[in-house]
Amino acid sequence: MMNDEQDVIQRRQKARAIVMAVLLLAFVALIFFITIAKIKEGMAH
Amino acid sequence: MTTAAPLLPPADWRDFLALTKPRVMTLVVFTGLCGMLAAPRGIHPVLAFTAILCIALGAGAAGALNQWYEADLDAVMKRTAKRPLPAGRMDRQSALHFGVGLAAFSVILMGLAVNIAAAAILTVSILFYVLIYTVWLKRRTPQNIVIGGAAGAFPPLIGWAAATGQVAVLPVLLFALVFLWTPPHFWALALFIESDYAKAGVPMLPVVAGERATRRQIGLYTIPMALVAVAPWPLGLTGAFYGAASIVLTAIFAALAAQVTFGRNAPGMKPEKRLFAYSIIYLFVIFGALVVDRWLA
DSSP, X not given: OOHHHHHHXXXXXXXXXXXXXXXXXXXXXXXXXXXXXXXXXHHHO | OOOOOOXXXXXXXXXXXXXXXXXXXXXXXXXXXXXXXTSXXXXXXHHHXXXXXXXXXXXXXXXXXXXXXXXXXXXXXTTTTTSTTTTTSSOHHHHHHHHHHHHHHHHHHIIIIIOHHHHHHHHHHHHIIIIIIIIIITTTOTTHHHHHHHHHHHHHHHHHHHHHSSOOHHHHHHHHHHHHHHHHHHHHHHHHSHHHHHHHTXXXXXXXXXXXXXXXXXXXXXXXXXXXXXXXXXXXXXXXXXXXXXXHHHXXXXXXXXXXXXXXXXXXGHHHHHHHHHHHHHHHHHHHHHHHHHHHO
């Protein structure tokens, strides 16, 4: 495999890993805030 | 003997984003948000954000599955040839997995975090767009846009259901408004990119029935659309602000549609381009007016 091609693959894999990590962190934060909102709604009822 | 597909490097994350058709998503998110804000019951801001996120992800999933199924068709149309699949920047399986995964994620999150009614309507809207429009109708009938347009009409219903847990007359009218708005909107576009659809063999109305029939249909669909747009006010579902705004906005739409209906192929297709551009503004502003009307009340 050409070096250039390998560079492209590695660069894309790294970028995808970073995006995935950011999305997972955002998802964890979202679930946390949803839980808080649900608890508050439950208390209001 | 089968020939193996050439190995592609992993697709760039921006190509996955492009699969979701972000520009189409803008209108979907906006009408969904307006449906939610027009509802009589409030919703916790975090749950409102989650519901809108799920609507956007669901629309994105439907867009990705549409591009997965239509890669061959996109390749022959100038407007779509640079999309990730026809341009060869992504393999079809990745697009399929991405679309199915995103669809399942959006529906499950909506069901668990918001409510079952909103999740059910979101499921129907995704299946409608992918199965009824993309797989079944688009390549078979010139009425593809009419019935397929229903898929784009679901967001206000989903937004309303997210806030209230049920469906009422006003969101059904909003559904009907987007449903009836879609044919004049798309056919105006199809009139000035007619050759592109013809090249791809998509039975768009201008391709199979001709330009004059398309112009007539634009006029015919504008009439019920106008009635549905104004209807919430006389029915007592909105206030005078929405009534006045809808009458003015719809009158302009009708005037532009009349120019297209009674016109001929003019150089530059200006009336068609004007109607297409205004139709987008129209939907944004009329939904915005509905929300403002609700706040004023």
